[in-house]
Amino acid sequence: MDFGAQDEVVRFLASLEGGAERIVTTHISVVALCGTHAYKLKKAVVFSYLDFSTPSRRWEMCEREAMLNKSFAPELYLGAHRVTRERDGRLALDGAGEMIDAVVVMRRFADEDLFEQIAKKDGRLTPAMVEALARRVAKTHDEAAPDYNKGGAAAMRRTLNDTALSLRNAAAASAEHIDTLVARLNGVLDAQGALLDARKARGKVRRCHGDLTLRNICLFEGAPTLFDCLEFDDEIATIDVLYDVSFLLMDLWRVGAFGCSNLALNRYLDARDETDGLPLLPFFMSLRAAIRAHVEASQQNAERARLYFDLAMTLLAPAKTAVIAIGGLSGSGKSSVAAALAPVVGCPPGARVINSDRIRKRLFGVAPTARLPQEAYASAVSAQVYGEMFDVAARTAALGWPVIVDAVFDRFQDREAIKAAAEGAQALFFGAWLDLDLDRRAARVDARVNDVSDATRDVLETQMEKATGEIEWLQIDASKDTATIAAQIGKAFEFRHASTSQE
Template identity: 60%
Template structure:
């Protein structure tokens, strides 16, 4: 038997030249790229391949795609992507960069980020911080806001095509027994049918836009102190031009996957804070969107023969496809009682992933004045008429989100009887169950917490706290909770005091092993 000779790599000489020119210390080869790394620079070369979803078979096609890669990634990482370089062959036969000779190849030049700066590694090592996730969420929101709507792509038909393509891939490289795959595909199709009208309405409203397309933790780094998405999808507008919440869902799913539910919930809430009611009506789609993202990763990992990882993604995809329940949970208490910490601990426990929408009176007040969350507002911002406006906006927002069937946590002082009555009325108008909790903590502990605040969203001082104590609160009928413990225990007590039917509903968490998550705590 004779064997055909293995054809030579047409890019071998170019890669050798670039490695020498760059003084490369490492080479990474993926299915579509060859990446050369030196101490402070990166050269990224498109491989000469032709796949069902992309064509890099000629230098001209690769050059066009390199140019697109630079242009599209500069939306997210302008400091990381330096530009496009051309490899040319000069009259003496030697290769050079950006010479006057014949064009040979195109290369993307990037600055190199530290090896320990990938968010995927930082997440596993619990080095991600709340501040990093907040800045990342705002950066993604700004990119989505700046992108132009696309009314031709996306919609329910596009999501249906994703499921059809995924079914083929899952059958070719199954991450689980076929009966489980069939059942989950049927569940995904049911979820899509139930949400098709909302998905199409969002496309008509301009929610489908050019996005990153591959917004997972492996494609985010900390560069010069800033959370920086990179390596977006450049080879297919159909893959990257999607509903903005489907783009965000990859990040949320990935944070959930590595056992960081509170950071996933934080990312969702800060993104929505930046885009407000423009995106909140899409919350019912998150379970489907996150589940699809996990299922796609399941078949990718299975195709690469990573059986255990593929099974984990598939199990996660099934768990994420959970129903939602509208509910309003109000957390009140004097300044320093730990309301915001308790709300942040509680929100990820309210399914489906990534948990409840949180409305915080301090944050809404800062937004009203166009201030950053840690800016200190002037005294006029705390006039009674301003406070009434802030609380009214908070009540309206809680009603709006609960009405679409999504859980809401409202965090405010609630020392006035009329405010406690108003938030309960908002839940009633939304047709949602209401639960009110008052956090109890002795004055010395509250004073100590207020004194210790640094760069906090609350402007309350010990003078403000002491003034609160002189006001008439009326009878507080909400359930009193001891706030002298860690926030997670406060959140657990709140869950334990919901109605039995809701406790059972929310116990079906989207985290396959929640006890394991808690044993490896978040920052």
């Protein structure tokens, strides 16, 4: 059955619930948005990676899609339904006649609640949304069983080869540019093959969502919700968990939500320690963009294909190893500055941010915004927190990935320890101290709502009584706005980096 023969089915679906408000077409599906439901029909197409050529095959895939997505969005998916031809010649859903096609039925959500739309509106994509989304993705990976038979370097080589062929067949860019991108990707894959196989052996390959673009994430009943997972090929969907999350990171970067892309990475890593896989991110993100380039080109969307292809080239930029420490007394704005600086340090999606307050909350098994009792701030606990912070910073930097460490650092020995951690990892060290008077710091602390820090006015006053010793880091007036401070640190860091490189 060719796709033209499905026109009757499309007209039938468009007539349901008083008529479709809109028909959405992708390269493999047609979705009729009708009233309170969406009816998703699979096109009668065959590609190298899928076969929807027959009604029975499409029924099988509809059942599979509904089943798999129940684990991601049970509140959205209502199941697979048969399209039948009745005795009078009319079509019906789950009638007594012969099945001629199949659909997946879902509850509808508002168009503006698709993350693709949310990300395009200034201020609508909030840090809270991104954090909840990153935790949700991490949870799906936690719940998926490791697969020790799929994935690894060989699987990524097959994916890259298939993508290269698809790019050429779809003429997603000039032959010369495609050859250049593919050669660069192959070079990185050659260098990182052992890491891919090691992660496979450690259980990092799992049956994932597989298609985590902003078009497959929505805000449903106030919560970020993943839908439309990759159902047609277990081989393609059983992947390194970082390759799965890289689709989201790439797509956020594509729409210019650089801070959100970095935030998603950091909150995901807070939930799952995938630090060892960070060197794979440029390859993963670039390959994801290349895949989208050939999809867009195959749909005759030349401009979108070009944008994705150019992004794929950009995302292969090498990382710069460094440890940047941002210190200052509570209320000086360290965390805000770290978040603003992180996306512009190194290659996309930016630096790993390590925050002492988040480590402390995790050690006590509470949510980041939950308040801890005073005994959680005893000297022995703080020593444990800082020790872990130094260790993670050193491990991350040793992999060639930049790190921003956000903590008070009011003790000389802690400042020396983070510098030593950087030196041990053979990474450039840069320290910045944010200076702000007590009144303004107190005003900031009073204004906090659902904050990770537990600092109070009493804590601020106690800190003022401690001797910090001579602070040799770059000292910054923290009364300036966050963007200005981040830019000042970034400029000074780049100057230090350039000077060191010339030595």
